[in-house]
Amino acid sequence: MPTTAPTAHALADVTASDSTLRRFLHGLPGVDAVGLEARAASLGTRSIKTTAKAYAIDLAISMVDLTTLEGADTPGKVRALGAKAVHPDPTDRTTPTTAAVCVYPDMVAVAKEAVAGSGVKVASVATAFPAGRAALDVKLADVRDAVAAGADEIDMVIDRGAFLSGKYLKVYDEIVAVKEACGTSARLKVIFETGELSTYDNIRRASWLGMLAGADFIKTSTGKVAVNATPANTLLMLEAVRDFRAQTGVQIGVKPAGGIRTSKDAIKFLVLVNETAGADWLDNHWFRFGASSLLNDLLMQRQKLATGRYSGPDYVTVD
Amino acid sequence: MASVFEYAPAPESRSVVDIAPSYGLFIDGEFAEAADGKVFKTVSPSTEEVLSEVAQAGEADVERAVKAARKAFEKWSALPGSERAKYLFRIARIIQERSRELAVLETLDNGKPIKETRDADLPLVAAHFFYYAGWADKLDHAGYGANPRPLGVAGQVIPWNFPLLMLAWKIAPALATGNTVVLKPAETTPLSALFFADICRQAGLPKGVVNILPGYGDTGAALVAHPDVNKVAFTGSTAVGKEIARTVAGTRKKLTLELGGKGANIVFDDAPIDQAVEGIVTGIFFNQGQVCCAGSRLLVQESIHDELLDSLKRRLSTLRLGDPLDKNTDIGAINSAEQLARITALAEQGEAEGAERWSPACDLPGSGYWFAPTLFTNVTQAHTVARDEIFGPVLSVLTFRTPDEAVAKANNTQYGLSAGIWTEKGSRILAVASKLRAGVIWSNTFNKFDPTSPFGGYKESGFGREGGRHGLEAYLDV
Numbered sequence: 001m002p003t004t005a006p007t008a009h010a011l012a013d014v015t016a017s018d019s020t021l022r023r024f025l026h027g028l029p030g031v032d033a034v035g036l037e038a039r040a041a042s043l044g045t046r047s048i049k050t051t052a053k054a055y056a057i058d059l060a061i062s063m064v065d066l067t068t069l070e071g072a073d074t075p076g077k078v079r080a081l082g083a084k085a086v087h088p089d090p091t092d093r094t095t096p097t098t099a100a101v102c103v104y105p106d107m108v109a110v111a112k113e114a115v116a117g118s119g120v121k122v123a124s125v126a127t128a129f130p131a132g133r134a135a136l137d138v139k140l141a142d143v144r145d146a147v148a149a150g151a152d153e154i155d156m157v158i159d160r161g162a163f164l165s166g167k168y169l170k171v172y173d174e175i176v177a178v179k180e181a182c183g184t185s186a187r188l189k190v191i192f193e194t195g196e197l198s199t200y201d202n203i204r205r206a207s208w209l210g211m212l213a214g215a216d217f218i219k220t221s222t223g224k225v226a227v228n229a230t231p232a233n234t235l236l237m238l239e240a241v242r243d244f245r246a247q248t249g250v251q252i253g254v255k256p257a258g259g260i261r262t263s264k265d266a267i268k269f270l271v272l273v274n275e276t277a278g279a280d281w282l283d284n285h286w287f288r289f290g291a292s293s294l295l296n297d298l299l300m301q302r303q304k305l306a307t308g309r310y311s312g313p314d315y316v317t318v319d
Numbered sequence: 320m321a322s323v324f325e326y327a328p329a330p331e332s333r334s335v336v337d338i339a340p341s342y343g344l345f346i347d348g349e350f351a352e353a354a355d356g357k358v359f360k361t362v363s364p365s366t367e368e369v370l371s372e373v374a375q376a377g378e379a380d381v382e383r384a385v386k387a388a389r390k391a392f393e394k395w396s397a398l399p400g401s402e403r404a405k406y407l408f409r410i411a412r413i414i415q416e417r418s419r420e421l422a423v424l425e426t427l428d429n430g431k432p433i434k435e436t437r438d439a440d441l442p443l444v445a446a447h448f449f450y451y452a453g454w455a456d457k458l459d460h461a462g463y464g465a466n467p468r469p470l471g472v473a474g475q476v477i478p479w480n481f482p483l484l485m486l487a488w489k490i491a492p493a494l495a496t497g498n499t500v501v502l503k504p505a506e507t508t509p510l511s512a513l514f515f516a517d518i519c520r521q522a523g524l525p526k527g528v529v530n531i532l533p534g535y536g537d538t539g540a541a542l543v544a545h546p547d548v549n550k551v552a553f554t555g556s557t558a559v560g561k562e563i564a565r566t567v568a569g570t571r572k573k574l575t576l577e578l579g580g581k582g583a584n585i586v587f588d589d590a591p592i593d594q595a596v597e598g599i600v601t602g603i604f605f606n607q608g609q610v611c612c613a614g615s616r617l618l619v620q621e622s623i624h625d626e627l628l629d630s631l632k633r634r635l636s637t638l639r640l641g642d643p644l645d646k647n648t649d650i651g652a653i654n655s656a657e658q659l660a661r662i663t664a665l666a667e668q669g670e671a672e673g674a675e676r677w678s679p680a681c682d683l684p685g686s687g688y689w690f691a692p693t694l695f696t697n698v699t700q701a702h703t704v705a706r707d708e709i710f711g712p713v714l715s716v717l718t719f720r721t722p723d724e725a726v727a728k729a730n731n732t733q734y735g736l737s738a739g740i741w742t743e744k745g746s747r748i749l750a751v752a753s754k755l756r757a758g759v760i761w762s763n764t765f766n767k768f769d770p771t772s773p774f775g776g777y778k779e780s781g782f783g784r785e786g787g788r789h790g791l792e793a794y795l796d797v
Contacts (some may be wrong), residue, residue: 032591035591035597035764045434045438047329048327279323
């Protein structure tokens with residue numbers, strides 16, 4: 001299995017200064033929007049049936065980061081979420097666990113306890129999520145707090161303002177600092193908020209910037225804006241991790257988040273992974289779904305495959 | 320859990336199409352036996368299974384069909400354009416309603432993947448009828464003067480690579496402008512044209528306006544040579560096109576020819592690489608490369624040659640070859656044993672001349688006609704695989720250093736049907752496109768078709784235009 005250790009790699013010198021970094025990011029191949037969207041749409045027509053569908057549903061369940069990110073979150077809500085992550089379908093114990101539960105930093109300890117011993121990871125959205133508009137010290141304190149409480153994964157948002165105004169090195173330095181604050185125990189997911197980056201060229205540049213800075217995962221969005229994960233932006237990020245591994249030998253994970261609600265959609269994303277980055281990414285160490293409502297649809301589809309009949313929303317748990 | 324995401328088979332049902340054991344010729348609104356009783360078999364290229372037995376038209380049948388078309392012409396051409404439009408709209412809607420049936424039929428008879436017949440061929444077929452239906456009552460405004468007149472009886476000969484789509488390209492503008500039609504489909508793919516004959520009846524089209532004569536080359540030759548045919552339209556090989564041009568020379572018949580091609584797909588170093596790779600794949604592996612405007616010559620700027628080839632090879636490894644009725648199949652069967660033999664021979668010649676051959680690991684089915692997607696690198700302008708039209712899933716890769724060299728190489732061919740330009744620089748697209756001698760030039764895309772867009776070639780790729788407003792001219796006395 002390829003490593004994600006932030007070793008010195010072939011591209012280390014492009015981050016020497018703001019201008020070398022800009023030259024590198026702007027020298028990446030362009031993205032033709034029409035072609036990219038057409039490719040994503042054509043992969044969406046793959047017909048996944050029977051055994052392939054059963055495989056894909058279980059794989060998708062195992063890739064879900066079960067998430068609650070509300071101002072009203074309480075320990076009770078987080079414990080319920082943890083229980084569901086461990087046993088997504090109480091009627092069928094062969095159902096795989098989800099990959100992780102994802103909570104705000106102050107809920108990490110509760111979540112950690114709720115999933116203890118299950119292998120389910122605890123992820124936390126630190127760094128002044130979702131806006132990211134806070135001083136670096138504050139963001140780093142947020143991260144350290146979550147890591148100290150036991151978070152296995154940190155989901156950070158980049159400073160989109162800095163990125164859009166071309167201050168790439170500032171964004172880079174922040175990611176490096178957060179990665180350092182994660183220490184050796186937590187993996188870092190870097191969220192670009194692709195809906196705010198607006199162009200596909202920007203998404204490709206952000207992907208490379210994140211990977212250069214030591215991200216373990218690159219993630220589309222917070223789920224808090226109008227446009228979140230789409231097949232096209234996820235396809236583009238999969239191309240980026242594929243190309244990055246080809247150049248550096250380092251494998252980076254991908255996480256589309258927000259807006260993926262149905263099994264059918266999730267399976268389309270798995271087809272994108274399979275045919276773009278390849279089978280090496282078809283595993284919850286390298287690919288995740290940031291979705292809360294997706295899980296129930298996956299469970300209902302799984303029950304349908306097992307019993308031949310659709311059940312209904314009362315046959316899966318509400319949280 | 321298995322460790323590989325294998326797609327289970329997802330075959331489209333064959334039961335949506337009912338293929339009769341035998342079919343007749345379609346003359347004057349009726350199905351009829353050939354005068355001499357001859358028949359031939361049509362097979363499914365992916366399995367070699369005989370699908371049906373089809374009447375083979377001879378000279379006497381051509382005579383009957385042209386006579387029927389001539390008789391029908393009087394009334395059909397006298398109809399107001401808005402009346403002709405009603406029939407065309409009706410045909411277009413029936414095609415849409417029966418599109419699943421027709422897509423499966425076309426896949427069975429031709430060997431191309433259901434994905435393509437379903438998502439490309441059939442929508443375009445309907446779109447062509449809709450588009451030309453819209454022109455039927457607006458011919459005064461098409462730019463050919465007031466009240467342009469139809470030519471009379473159109474003799475049309477179409478190829479096997481897009482059987483129904485080529486039929487639509489030929490029949491829709493002919494009928495919209497008030498001509499009547501005798502059409503000969505290719506001997507390996509006659510079925511969809513015969514189903515179309517049934518659609519004409521379903522639409523209540525007057526008898527004799529459309530006549531369909533399945534047969535071989537001699538049937539086509541008799542049709543082209545018939546003295547009472549006013550217009551000849553042919554899509555097919557350059558060799559046959561030249562023969563037709565000789566036959567028609569000196570007569571008053573109007574002629575359009577859509578012939579071979581050896582399209583250049585030019586990738587500059589600032590191209591959107593991932594999308595260029597998709598465009599290269601679409602350019603040469605769509606319909607197994609059996610496309611006259613295929614981008615069969617890839618011209619890559621030397622500076623990105625290795626990087627692009629790596630991407631392309633990785634992408635080809637994800638192509639799925641096999642049962643054309645499986646919805647996940649990307650590459651179907653070659654249309655006939657003859658065509659497979661031709662592709663095989665040309666590929667062997669490529670190897671013998673020193674080009675480097677590569678194909679992804681891929682199992683070919685045991686029966687049927689199959690050819691793995693193939694790349695030739697280290698190809699130069701002097702290689703046969705860079706000059707001759709292969710009409711199969713074989714891509715020749717050449718390099719260039721400057722835009723001028725790219726243009727010079729792209730134009731250095733006896734053909735001139737299509738070309739593609741890949742670059743992020745808009746000014747370069749315009750500068751290069753204006754120097755390319757090709758009928759269709761795509762930029763940052765390939766093999767995109769639309770009824771509003773004219774299509775046709777330069778040099779040995781033929782003359783005349785089909786599609787768009789320009790496509791009307793070939794069927795009007797202007």
